[in-house]
Amino acid sequence: MDGGPPRAHQCRPGDAARHPRRTVRWPRARDGAGWAIPVALAVDAVGTGLYLPLSMVYFLTVTDLSEAGVGLLLTAATACSLLLPLLVGRIVDRVGPRPVVIVGQLTQAAGFLLYLGVSGPVSLFLAALVESVGLRVYWSSVFALISEQAEGEAKDEWFARAGMIRAAGTGAGTVLTGVLLALASQDAYRGMVLANATSFVLAAATVALFVRAGRRPAGEPDGQPSDGIRRLLRDRPYLALIGVNTLFNICTVFLAVAVPVYVIRGLGAPGWAVGVFLTITTVAVATGTATVNRRVRRRTSRGGAMAWGGVLWAAWCAAAALAVLLPSGPLLVGYLAFAMLLWGAAEMTHGPAANALSADAAPERSRGTYLAAFQYSFATADMVTPALFGVLYGVNRVLPWAVVGSLALTASLAIRPLERRLTRDAAAGQVSPAVPAG
Structure with missing residues (x-):
């Protein structure tokens, strides 16, 4: 059919098998997405690697709570954010993934900054809740941003590289946690918390400055996106x-x-x-x-x-x-x-x-x-x-x-x-x- 979408943009199972020499590339460097999104992914992955182990150790150090108490509060904060993905997805459909990814990173930065003021169960729960909300907002929108930057078989390459970056970053975060545990210093913990917050701000700025917003699909007759x-x-x-x-x-x-x-x-x-x-x-x-x-x-x-x-x-x-x-x-x-x-x-x-x-x-x-x-x-x-x-x-x-x-x-x-x-x-x-x- 001549009236369908261009063949170059169609994606069918087995296309890669019929075109084995086809080269899949990230977007050109001139639009910034080819390096800005990997940087954002790496920062978030390191933060993820640090989040749970560092949170447990840090909160046990700055409060009088037991391991069970800290664990229950962290679990409760995570549970409170579980309903967010569908709401976040709706917002992504209306405004695009780029601003939502930026908000997710800035919210995670705010969560880590709140860590510095934790002294008891209420402040601990609020800090963990903000961090968990930021994490959920980010991961509920970043794949839409990646999908927006690539078409067809390029998605496989994007997601493959994203998985590599996430694994490497999470591993690096785990190693950093091990170093901090060896130091056993509250000042070292606070320094890493502050550095983590700063890195999220820099990652958000990178996406804001160097990743272009993708083309938005046409809305429904009333001008709104589909439900x-x-x-x-x-x-x-x-x-x-x-x-x-x-x-x-x-x-x-x-x-x-x-x-x-x-x-x-x-x-x-x-x-x-x-x-x-x-x-x-x-x-x-x-x-x-x-x-x-x-x-x-x-x-x-x-x-x-x-x-x-x-x-x-x-x-x-x-x-x-x-x-x-x-x-x-x-x-x-x-x-x-x-x-x-x-x-x-x-x-x-x-x-x-x-x-x-x-x-x-x-x-x-x-x-x-x-x-x-x-x-x-x-x-x-x-x-x-x-x-x-x-x-x-x-x-x-x-x-x-x-x-x-x-x-x-x-x-x-x-x-x-x-x-x-x-x-x-x-x-x-x-x-x-x-x-x-x-």
Whole structure:
């Protein structure tokens, strides 16, 4: 059909396989987005790496609260921000993602500045709430900003690089936390809190000055954007995508939740091995995601990449479960280090494809709402995984691995037919009413 959108801007599963020599690039440096968005991502990732461990240590130092008290207040603050993504997505659809990303970064800066005044439970809760709100606003809008800067297959490359930056930044934040713990100085904690707040302000200024706002889609006849929330709630395939991706994300969260307990208490391995395993996965994701994504996408669609990620996660769970057959010692540590590479390969295969598929499956007028709602697949996994692991581990140390591996395979089987439905609906939505759908 000659009346459809230009072929260069269409995105179909398998395009990368038919054009293996196609080069995917970030936007040109002249528009600033090619470096400004990665800088903002890196700053936020480092802040994320610092946030929870630094918050716990800092609040225990400047208040008389117990570990349980600080933990409950931080959890309560996070829970209060869980309803924000849909509201944030609605705002993104009205004003665009760029100003919302800036507000999210400035709000996180304000949260860290409030840390400096914490002295009791009320001030602690307020500081943690502001920081949590900023974090939720940022992650509910930044993927819409990335999607706005790239089209078609370029989204995969953007999201792959975003995953690499996030992994590297989070790892750097964790290392900085370790250094601070070694110093055990309240002045050092305050200095890092102030530096974190300043970095968020600089990141917001970078986005404001160097990232151009994208073209806004035309509104409805009344001049307002379409009602994204109502449309989302009627969009069963996209809601199913959120549900299936929740299963995949349980595998992602399971690494940090299960590995420390299982390795030390379940297998009797030395405590230092956990740090080695987490370092292996961080380095792998931070350095290899773009390359792995590029090669995988030459051979399969986005749904296919997600399915392969689930298979790799299931293999990782099986390998971890079989570790009970090995004696404690160097052989066990080496075996588990190899198993961690399976997790890294799964994360690198699944992550960019999932984000790109969610972006392309979202209607343009409601993309902010859709991508914000997609963040619930991450938030739900964060909430469910600790309880899932705790209950199953209390029955048998191998049972959590069997269940999570089964969830990964279930998601892998579900994603391919779901992808076909999503891409068919997206293609139907791109057909102009003036052009017959031949």
